[in-house]
Amino acid sequence: MKDNKTLKTLTFANQLLKNWTQSHNFDLELNRLRRQGENEQELKRASQLCLCVFRKKQTLEKIIAKLSPKRPRGRVMHLLLPSMAAMLYMDKITPQGFADSAVETAKKILSKHEANFLNSFFHKLVDQREEFLRETQTDLNLGTELENHWRKKFKSEQVTDFAEILGLEAELNCRLINYDPPEYLSPVNDLAWDSPFTFYKIHDASKFISQTPQENFYIQDPATSLCISLLNPQKNEIIADLCSAPGGKTLMIAQLLEDTGQVFASDISEKRLEKLRENLAHQKNVTVQCLDARESEWTNKFDAILLDVPCSNTGVLRRKPDARWSFSSKKMNELIKLQNEILVQASKMLKPGGRICYSTCSIEDEENSLQVKQFLDQHPQFELSESKQLYPCAQHDGAFAAVLKLKA
Numbered sequence: 001m002k003d004n005k006t007l008k009t010l011t012f013a014n015q016l017l018k019n020w021t022q023s024h025n026f027d028l029e030l031n032r033l034r035r036q037g038e039n040e041q042e043l044k045r046a047s048q049l050c051l052c053v054f055r056k057k058q059t060l061e062k063i064i065a066k067l068s069p070k071r072p073r074g075r076v077m078h079l080l081l082p083s084m085a086a087m088l089y090m091d092k093i094t095p096q097g098f099a100d101s102a103v104e105t106a107k108k109i110l111s112k113h114e115a116n117f118l119n120s121f122f123h124k125l126v127d128q129r130e131e132f133l134r135e136t137q138t139d140l141n142l143g144t145e146l147e148n149h150w151r152k153k154f155k156s157e158q159v160t161d162f163a164e165i166l167g168l169e170a171e172l173n174c175r176l177i178n179y180d181p182p183e184y185l186s187p188v189n190d191l192a193w194d195s196p197f198t199f200y201k202i203h204d205a206s207k208f209i210s211q212t213p214q215e216n217f218y219i220q221d222p223a224t225s226l227c228i229s230l231l232n233p234q235k236n237e238i239i240a241d242l243c244s245a246p247g248g249k250t251l252m253i254a255q256l257l258e259d260t261g262q263v264f265a266s267d268i269s270e271k272r273l274e275k276l277r278e279n280l281a282h283q284k285n286v287t288v289q290c291l292d293a294r295e296s297e298w299t300n301k302f303d304a305i306l307l308d309v310p311c312s313n314t315g316v317l318r319r320k321p322d323a324r325w326s327f328s329s330k331k332m333n334e335l336i337k338l339q340n341e342i343l344v345q346a347s348k349m350l351k352p353g354g355r356i357c358y359s360t361c362s363i364e365d366e367e368n369s370l371q372v373k374q375f376l377d378q379h380p381q382f383e384l385s386e387s388k389q390l391y392p393c394a395q396h397d398g399a400f401a402a403v404l405k406l407k408a
C-alpha cells in the first residue's frame with residue numbers, strides 16, 4: 001500500500017471501528033459511508049482490515065495487553081487494531097513499511113504523543129511478530145459470551161471446528177441468472193439438500209465481476225437455498241416473503257414461479273427495501289411494501305409464506321465476523337421473542353392447507369428447532385412437514401429451515 005493509500009484506508013477503518021462500537025452493526029456503518037459518496041476502493045480496503053480485526057480481536061487485544069501494560073484509549077485502539085491486523089495477517093503488506101505509514105496517519109488524525117506511543121508499540125510488534133503468530137495460532141476468537149454459550153451445548157472439538165471454519169474469510173459464491181457459466185467458475189456440488197439452483201465458487205472476484213453483467217449474477221451462499229428448497233414454490237401460487245430485504249430469497253421465489261402467481265415482499269426496513277427494489281427490478285410478479293410483519297392483517301391470503309427472520313447470525317460469522325462480538329444471551333432472547341411474534345402473526349395469513357417456511361442463518365436450537373416446537377405446541381392446527389439444520393462448513397454457511405403446514 002502506498003502512503004496516501006494507507007492514510008485513507010486507516011482513516012476509514014478508524015472511523016468504521018469507532019462507529020461500530022456504538023451501533024454494533026458493521027454493514028450499517030459501511031453503508032453509511034458509502035451513501036456519503038466515499039471512494040469505493042478505499043472503503044473496500046478499510047472494510048477488509050476491519051473484518052480482519054473482528055476475526056482476530058481476542059488475539060489482537062491479548063498482544064496489546066502484553067506490549068502495553070496500560071490499555072490505550074478508544075481512539076488509539078481504533079487505529080491500533082486495524083494497523084495490527086494489516087501487519088500480522090495481510091500477506092501483501094510489509095510490516096515495517098506499514099508501521100511507518102500508520103504512524104504518519106496517527107500524526108494526522110491523533111496527537112503527536114499518541115503517534116509516538118504507536119511508533120514504539122509497532123517497533124515491538126514487528127520485532128516479535130513471528131513469535132506472536134506462533135503463540136496465538138490456536139486462539140478461538142469467538143468472543144467470551146458466544147464461546148461460553150457454545151461450550152454449554154457443543155462438544156469441545158465441535159467448538160474448535162466451528163471457530164476454525166468461522167475464522168476464515170468467507171468464500172464468494174454466486175448464482176447465475178440467464179447466463180452460461182464461464183469455464184473458470186466451478187459449481188458447488190454434492191450439497192446435503194436438494195437445491196433448486198446451482199451455485200458457483202468465485203476464485204477471482206475482480207475478473208468475474210468485471211466480465212459478468214450485473215443483472216446476470218447474484219452473490220449468494222449455497223445455504224441460502226435451503227429454505228427455498230423446503231418452501232418449494234409452485235407456479236401460480238401467491239407467496240409472501242415477510243422479512244425479505246435485500247431480496248436474495250425473494251428473487252429465487254420469483255424465478256421459480258416463472259412470471260406466474262404473485263410474490264408479496266415486505267420488510268420493516270425501508271432502507272433495506274431500496275436494495276431489494278434494485279435487485280428485483282426485472283421481476284414482473286413481485287409487489288413490495290414496507291411493513292412490520294407483526295402488524296400485517298391479512299387472513300386466508302397466501303398459499304405459502306417465507307419467514308427468513310432476524311436472528312443471531314451464528315451460522316454466518318464468516319460473512320459477518322462482527323456478530324460474534326455483539327452476541328449475548330439477552331439479545332438472543334429478544335430475537336427469539338420477535339421471531340415468535342412474527343411466526344404467530346404470519347400463521348393467521350395462510351389459506352387452509354398453506355405452509356410457512358421458517359428460516360434463520362443461526363445454529364442455535366433456541367432460535368430454530370425449539371422455536372418451532374414451541375409454536376407447534378401452541379398451534380395444533382399446524383404440523384411439521386420437514387426441517388433441516390445446516391452447520392457451517394468449508395462448502396457453505398450455517399442455516400436452518402422448517403416447513404409448518406396448516407392442516408386443511
Ligand SMILES: C[S@@+](CC[C@H](N)C(=O)[O-])C[C@H]1O[C@@H](n2cnc3c(N)ncnc32)[C@H](O)[C@@H]1O
Nearest residue numbers: 243244245246247248249267268269292293308
Ligand atoms: C435475515 S434478514 C432477511 C434476508 C432476506 N430474506 C434475503 O434473502 O435477502 C431479516 C430481515 O428481517 C427484517 N425485519 C426485522 N424485524 C422485522 C419485522 N418486525 N417485520 C418485518 N421485517 C423485519 C430485517 O429488516 C431484515 O431485512
